[in-house]
Amino acid sequence: MDTWVGMGFSNLVAFFIILTTAATLNAHGVTEVQTSSQAALALKPIAGKFAFLLFSVGIVGTGLLALPVLAGSAAYAMAGTFRWRNSLALKPQLAKRFYGIVVMSTIVGLAIGFTPIDPIKALYWSAVINGVVSVPIMVLIMFMAVNPKIMGRFVISLKLRAAGWLATAVMGVGVVAMFWFMSR
Numbered sequence: 001m002d003t004w005v006g007m008g009f010s011n012l013v014a015f016f017i018i019l020t021t022a023a024t025l026n027a028h029g030v031t032e033v034q035t036s037s038q039a040a041l042a043l044k045p046i047a048g049k050f051a052f053l054l055f056s057v058g059i060v061g062t063g064l065l066a067l068p069v070l071a072g073s074a075a076y077a078m079a080g081t082f083r084w085r086n087s088l089a090l091k092p093q094l095a096k097r098f099y100g101i102v103v104m105s106t107i108v109g110l111a112i113g114f115t116p117i118d119p120i121k122a123l124y125w126s127a128v129i130n131g132v133v134s135v136p137i138m139v140l141i142m143f144m145a146v147n148p149k150i151m152g153r154f155v156i157s158l159k160l161r162a163a164g165w166l167a168t169a170v171m172g173v174g175v176v177a178m179f180w181f182m183s184r
Contacts, residue, residue, distance in 0.1 A: 020042070021039065021042040024041075024042040025039075025041065025042050033120060034120060035120060036055070036059070036120065037052070039055065040052045040054075040055035043055055063109075063113075067109050067110075068106075070109065071101075071105035071109065072102060074102075074105045075098050075101035075105065078097075078101050079101065084097045084098055085097075085098060131174065131175055131178065132175050134171055135168065135171050138164070138171060139168055141164075142164045142165060145161075145164065
């Protein structure tokens with residue numbers, strides 16, 4: 001239940017951040033955000049001369065919240081794949097590879113901030129890649145979810161099959177539409 005509430009709340013907050021930022025920027029004639037400073041301009045009507053400071057604090061805070069989650073999930077994924085001991089409850093000496101991935105992921109995440117990579121473009125292209133890659137993965141998951149040899153007695157119901165294939169089709173149409181609009 002806490003996952004549902006957390007995800008719902010986070011998506012609701014993200015929606016209103018996008019909505020208010022778009023409304024504020026559009027009111028000032030900004031229709032494309034190319035830099036972080038342009039995104040910070042959305043706060044100017046509310047925060048005035050402190051807009052950039054407030055935006056910076058928000059970015060740092062977001063990074064401090066996201067980095068441990070991303071590093072931990074990468075470590076759990078790698079450790080699970082290679083069947084390494086993994087748990088934040090274990091002492092580092094008992095799960096060296098797991099904690100090594102956490103440390104390396106954190107270092108890579110911090111190092112990216114010192115590169116000339118444009119964060120807005122990086123977010124854009126990571127979302128594009130994620131969307132494109134998700135379609136074949138969703139197809140594979142759907143085939144696996146209905147296969148009794150893989151799922152045993154936990155094969156998904158007809159209702160979940162319909163919802164899963166609908167979501168997969170919507171993602172597929174979205175990817176095709178994206179490529180069509182990008183090619184124009």
